Amino acid sequence: xxxxxxxxxxxxxxxxxxxxxxxxxxxxxxxxxxxxxxxxxxxxxxxxxxxxxxxxxxxxxxxxxxxxxxxxxxxxxxxxxxxxxxxxxxxxxxxxxxxxxxxxxxxxxxxxxx
Amino acid sequence: xxxxxxxxxxxxxxxxxxxxxxxxxxxxxxxxxxxxxxxxxxxxxxxxxxxxxxxxxxxxxxxxxxxxxxxxxxxxxxxxxxxxxxxxxxxxxxxxxxxxxxxxxxxxxxxx
Numbered sequence: 001x002x003x004x005x006x007x008x009x010x011x012x013x014x015x016x017x018x019x020x021x022x023x024x025x026x027x028x029x030x031x032x033x034x035x036x037x038x039x040x041x042x043x044x045x046x047x048x049x050x051x052x053x054x055x056x057x058x059x060x061x062x063x064x065x066x067x068x069x070x071x072x073x074x075x076x077x078x079x080x081x082x083x084x085x086x087x088x089x090x091x092x093x094x095x096x097x098x099x100x101x102x103x104x105x106x107x108x109x110x111x112x113x114x
Numbered sequence: 115x116x117x118x119x120x121x122x123x124x125x126x127x128x129x130x131x132x133x134x135x136x137x138x139x140x141x142x143x144x145x146x147x148x149x150x151x152x153x154x155x156x157x158x159x160x161x162x163x164x165x166x167x168x169x170x171x172x173x174x175x176x177x178x179x180x181x182x183x184x185x186x187x188x189x190x191x192x193x194x195x196x197x198x199x200x201x202x203x204x205x206x207x208x209x210x211x212x213x214x215x216x217x218x219x220x221x222x223x224x225x226x
Contacts, residue, residue: 041218042202042216043204043216044216045214091156103148103214104159105150105159107156
């Protein structure tokens, strides 16, 4: 595919359940980023990968959040025991190399925790 | 503290008007500044700026960076209703993280 893809596009879950969000970056992009956008707020950095490694996890809001990346390709963001404040749009972006190059965003996953 | 501040927060103009969006930043080790247009969910890339004083243009959009005064502007001339969106400014620091620090954006509404 030409761009970054994310799935699902929308997810409604009950409080306390676990959810898994998927991101497929642009082929050949070594860097992958996860952001969160709550209603009416700016984009909030969560975590980034260079290859399969995550050098900076400082943006993860709590230990209920985790992410992994395999094959320098697909990444999954997992939220355990979801809370209502986790409701947001989760955006994934990729770039050729971390830092200097522009990031290309996927369409996002809208997560609603009821 | 906010590393990236955008102004105005929102702006309503008529088709054909020219607008200037502002982005000021405060980072320790600046690498680059990026502008994005956000409609619906996903931001789309507009410009990346790394050097002061060099204007980047794409159609009716242009942007310039001032690394001495720590700001950038995004100009849109002859605005169209399709320009209605949130315009996001983001800064990349020279740190291991290399993540983007976003401003809260400027919501532009272009009225026919």
